[in-house]
Amino acid sequence: MTKYIKLMRATMFIAILAVSQIVLSQQDSQYTKYMYNTETVNPAYAGNRGVLSFAGLYRTQWVGINGAPKTMNFSVNSPVSERVGLGLSFFNDEIGISTENNVAIDFSYTLPLNDDELYLSFGLKGGLNILDVDYGKLNPNVITDPAFHPSNNIDGQLSTIIGAGLYLRHRDKWYIGLSSPSLLETEHYDDVTISTASELMHLYLIGGYVFDLTPEWKFKPAFLLKAVDGAPLAADLSANFLYANKLTLGAAYRWDSALSGLLGFQVTDNIMLGYAYDYDLTDIGNYSSGSHEIFFRFELGKQGSGIINPRFF
Numbered sequence: 474m475t476k477y478i479k480l481m482r483a484t485m486f487i488a489i490l491a492v493s494q495i496v497l498s499q500q501d502s503q504y505t506k507y508m509y510n511t512e513t514v515n516p517a518y519a520g521n522r523g524v525l526s527f528a529g530l531y532r533t534q535w536v537g538i539n540g541a542p543k544t545m546n547f548s549v550n551s552p553v554s555e556r557v558g559l560g561l562s563f564f565n566d567e568i569g570i571s572t573e574n575n576v577a578i579d580f581s582y583t584l585p586l587n588d589d590e591l592y593l594s595f596g597l598k599g600g601l602n603i604l605d606v607d608y609g610k611l612n613p614n615v616i617t618d619p620a621f622h623p624s625n626n627i628d629g630q631l632s633t634i635i636g637a638g639l640y641l642r643h644r645d646k647w648y649i650g651l652s653s654p655s656l657l658e659t660e661h662y663d664d665v666t667i668s669t670a671s672e673l674m675h676l677y678l679i680g681g682y683v684f685d686l687t688p689e690w691k692f693k694p695a696f697l698l699k700a701v702d703g704a705p706l707a708a709d710l711s712a713n714f715l716y717a718n719k720l721t722l723g724a725a726y727r728w729d730s731a732l733s734g735l736l737g738f739q740v741t742d743n744i745m746l747g748y749a750y751d752y753d754l755t756d757i758g759n760y761s762s763g764s765h766e767i768f769f770r771f772e773l774g775k776q777g778s779g780i781i782n783p784r785f786f
Contacts, residue, residue, distance in 0.1 A: 502532070502542065502544045502564075502566050503699075503707070503709075503727070504530065504532060504544075504766065505532075505709070505711075505725055505727075505731075505733045505735065505749040505751055505764075505766050506530065506735065506747055506749050506766055506768045507679065507697045507709060508679075508681060508693075508695045508697075508711065508713070508786060509528070509530075509737075509745075509747060509768055509770065510528065510530055510546070510548075510768070511640075511650070511679065511786075512528070512548050512550055512560050512562060512579060513546055513548065513562060513564070513654070514638075514652055514654055514677045514679065514697075515596060515638035515640055515650045515651075515652035515654075515677065515679065516560070516577075516579035516580065516581060516596030516597055516598035516636055516637065516638050516652070516654070517581045517594040517595055517596025517638040517639055517640035517650060517652065518550070518560075518579075518581070518594070518596065518638070518640050518650070519550040519551075519558040519559060519560035519579040519580065519581040519596060520550055520551055520552035520553070520557065520558015520559065520560070520581050520583070520594075521558065521581070521583070521592075521594060521640065521642070522550075522772065523552055523774075524551065524552075524772045524773060524774035525549070525550075525551040525772065525773045525774050526549065526550055526551065526770065526771075526772045527547075527548075527549045527770065527771045527772070528547070528548050528549075528768070528769070528770045528771075529545075529546070529547045529548075529768070529769050529770075530544075530545070530546050530547075530766065530767070530768045530769075531543075531544070531545045531766070531767050532544040532545075532764065532765070532766040532767075533764065533765050533766075534751075534764040535753070535757060535760075535761040535763075535764060536761055536762045536763060536764065536765065537760065537761050537762050538757070538760055538761050540568065540569040540570070540610070541568070541761070542566065542567065542568040543566075543567045543568075544564075544565070544566045544567075545564075545565045545566075546562060546563065546564040546565070547562065547563045548560060548561065548562035548563070549561050549562075550579060551774075556582055556583050556584070557580070557581070557582055557583075558579075558580070558581040558582075558583065558594075559578070559579065559580060559581075560578070560579035560580075560581075561576075561577070561578055561579070562576070562577050562579065562600075563575075563576050564576075564577075569610070570606055570607050570608060570609075570610040570611055571604065571605070571606045571607075572604075572605045572606075572607075573602060573603070573604055573605075574602070574603045574605075575600055575601060575602040575603065575634055576600050576601060577598050577599060577600025577601075577634050577636070578598070578599055578600060579596060579597070579598050580596065580597045580598075581594045581595065581596040581597075581640075582594065582595050582596075583595075589644070590643060590644050591641065591642070591643055591644075592641070592642050592644070593639070593640075593641050594639070594640040594641075594642075595637075595638075595639060596636075596637060596638040596639070596640065596652070597635075597636070597637055598634060598635065598636030598637065598638075598654060598655075599633075599634060599635055599636075600633075600634040601631055601632070601633065601634060602631070602632045602633075602634055602655075603629055603630070603631055604627060604629075604630045604632070605626075605627060605628055605629060605630075606626055606627035607626055608626055609626070632657075633657060634654070634655050634657070635655065635656050635657055636652065636653055636654040636655050636656055637652065637653060637656060638650060638651065638652030638653070638654075638677075639651050639652065640652075642786070645683065645785075646682065646683050647680070647681065647682040647683065648679075648680060648681055648786050649678075649679070649680035650677070650678070650679045650680070651676075651677070651678055652676075652677050652679075653674055653675060653676050653677065654675065654677070655674060655675065656674055657674070658673055658674055673701050673702055673703070674701070674702070675699060675700070675701045676699070676700045676701070677697065677698070677699055678696075678697070678698040679695075679696070679697045679698075680695065680696055681693050681694065681695030681696070681786055682694060682695075683785050683786070689716060689717050690714060690715070690716055691714070691715040691785060692712070692713070692714055692715075693712075693713045693714075693715065693785050693786070694710075694711070694712050694713075695710075695711045695712075695713065695786075696708065696709065696710050696711070697709040707727070707728065707730075708727070708728040709725060709726070709727050709728075710725065710726050710728075711723055711724065711725035711726075711733075711735065712724055712725075713735060713737075713785075715785055718739060719738065719739045720737070720738055720739075721735070721736065721737030721738070721739075721747070722735070722736060723735035723736075723737075725749070727751070729754065729755075730753070730754060730755060731751040731752060731753050731754055731755075731764070732751070732752045732754060733749055733750060733751045733752070734749065734750050735747070735748075735749045736748045736749070737768075743771060743772050743773065744769070744770070744771050744772075745768075745769065745770040745771075746768070746769050747766075747767070747768035747769070747770075748765070748766065748767055748768070749765070749766040749768075750763055750764070750765055750766075751763055751764035751765075751766070
């Protein structure tokens with residue numbers, strides 16, 4: 474009975490979180506394998522791997538709690554000339570009663586610096602976001618406000634995505650990027666409930682450095698900082714070890730939020746698979762068995778100048 478009461482409290486928390494997310498602001502999803510999902514947060518990364526690159530990620534958060542976030546994204550990017558890269562990405566995010574879908578095109582332009590040891594990329598993102606809200610999924614014993622009646626559902630509200638980014642990398646040692654996947658603050662207005670849902674601008678700073686420990690072992694610490702108005706600064710710190718360009722083992726810490734274990738395997742020169750598990754450090758960890766993330770990458774083509782194969786970023 475105690476476990477059931479805890480689960481009901483957690484479900485109530487998700488319902489309240491979903492409603493507050495709709496009324497106040499839509500926030501970008503979080504990823505544990507952000508270091509392998511760079512194009513999602515920084516359009517300047519498009520084409521930087523030097524090959525046609527397909528990547529997909531699925532994340533299920535707070536397993537065991539009804540309405541907990543589920544996120545899926547898929548992207549493809551490639552260089553189309555010596556300096557220009559293009560990418561296409563699709564994103565789906567579900568939390569509680571709300572569902573977001575977006576599709577975006579990424580463009581990057583890269584300048585070689587310092588005798589081809591450094592590369593500076595400028596990126597632009599453009600696309601559409603679609604928001605759906607189904608108030609019929611709410612528990613009427615939790616949410617009693619008539620404004621959240623199913624007749625007030627939000628169906629397919631469109632908003633524009635415009636993003637930009639900078640990405641500076643050494644040929645095979647380090648990288649740092651600054652970006653905002655969506656520069657516009659968009660208001661989704663509902664004239665029935667007389668409420669708005671705001672898409673706020675997020676600012677990302679990402680970076681990492683590769684240390685050659687031995688001919689077989691490499692070590693890469695990495696970080697992701699995320700800032701958005703009205704929320705505390707979010708910080709993800711990770712440490713990854715790469716063995717024989719095949720096996721990746723790592724751990725991560727999301728500030729005051731979660732501890733994570735990371736695993737990756739380069740199946741062939743073209744295919745990489747990865748998995749991450751998050752153990753939640755907040756009170757919600759009492760009601761959940763953690764979060765899971767699955768990642769894959771498939772690449773075609775021969776990597777060109779300035780690219781190390783297989784590269785650690």
